[in-house]
Amino acid sequence: MTACPDKADLLQGLLDDELDAAHVRALEAHIATCPACAEAWAEMKALRALLGDPALRPEAPAALRARILMDIGAVPPLHAVSSRSWRAAPGLRRWWGAGVGAGVAIAASLLLMVGPFGGDSALEGEVVAGHVRSLQAQHLLDVPTSDHHSVKPWFAGKLDYSPPVPELAAAGFPLQGGRLDYMAGRPVAALVYRHGAHVLNLYIWPGDGPRQPDFEVRDGYTLMHWRDGDMAYWAVSDVMAEEMHAFATALTQAVMAQNTHKP
Structure with a gap:
């Protein structure tokens, strides 16, 4: 599901810890009431966890x-x-x-x-x-x-x-x-x-x-x-x-x- 157009960049900023405290509180409150943004947020976090798997990091030759x-x-x-x-x-x-x-x-x-x-x-x-x-x-x-x-x-x-x-x-x-x-x-x-x-x-x-x-x-x-x-x-x-x-x-x-x- 696609996030609200005006929240997509903010969600990315939230994922990367780039938002100030006020924007974090406002965006978290929005996610709690918006199914589209909540699903998009869950997908972003799941993708971050998947990419962070050490098994995906091949050892250098x-x-x-x-x-x-x-x-x-x-x-x-x-x-x-x-x-x-x-x-x-x-x-x-x-x-x-x-x-x-x-x-x-x-x-x-x-x-x-x-x-x-x-x-x-x-x-x-x-x-x-x-x-x-x-x-x-x-x-x-x-x-x-x-x-x-x-x-x-x-x-x-x-x-x-x-x-x-x-x-x-x-x-x-x-x-x-x-x-x-x-x-x-x-x-x-x-x-x-x-x-x-x-x-x-x-x-x-x-x-x-x-x-x-x-x-x-x-x-x-x-x-x-x-x-x-x-x-x-x-x-x-x-x-x-x-x-x-x-x-x-x-x-x-x-x-x-x-x-x-x-x-």
């Missing part, structure tokens, strides 16, 4: 949420010892951390990017495709064990290099095992970690890359790419950017510790 967090600076910087102030450029935020010793720079710094990796778009897509492929039945692990002392020697004879295999359970990313994969036109080591219900694939092979880890969101997946020594690292998962950030911190510190204790 992981990619969108991660991009917003990056853009507003909600993801904190890595810290090895101390941190320096961050600098921002249009569409790009960069955090620098102070390092200790050679090779600590990448452990103490992050580059969070809103655009694609420079010059690595095809390989970026290959990494995401490899991650998705690994989640299919019986494609995730060739050596299913949380013992990094077992995973590392498993790669011997299968690759022409020896990848580092850090254990990150203390940081909330327990090792699940490893497998052989094919990336960048060659066989590569893939280490598998978990964070709650999320799987993280870490691809390692001899190659180039940025000294400071690049972050990118593609098709709902968060990627990280960097180089340490002569090894290229690509990490990919559906975790949020801040969780990948924590993974980066734990991983780089663990690799640095392993290198420090080498004979």
Whole structure:
């Protein structure tokens, strides 16, 4: 039923709490005696309640949420010892951390990017495709064990290099095992970690890359790419950017510790 023509706008104002006390009292008295306005008022309140149902509010996609967090600076910087102030450029935020010793720079710094990796778009897509492929039945692990002392020697004879295999359970990313994969036109080591219900694939092979880890969101997946020594690292998962950030911190510190204790 349609409300009285001169009361339609007032009813909307009443619904939105925009009327003063005098108009509220007068309109409520009118509603009490006018069936048309009473029915229109009831329909408006019912529609407001329906639209307020939390079930009608879809959760933002992981990619969108991660991009917003990056853009507003909600993801904190890595810290090895101390941190320096961050600098921002249009569409790009960069955090620098102070390092200790050679090779600590990448452990103490992050580059969070809103655009694609420079010059690595095809390989970026290959990494995401490899991650998705690994989640299919019986494609995730060739050596299913949380013992990094077992995973590392498993790669011997299968690759022409020896990848580092850090254990990150203390940081909330327990090792699940490893497998052989094919990336960048060659066989590569893939280490598998978990964070709650999320799987993280870490691809390692001899190659180039940025000294400071690049972050990118593609098709709902968060990627990280960097180089340490002569090894290229690509990490990919559906975790949020801040969780990948924590993974980066734990991983780089663990690799640095392993290198420090080498004979």
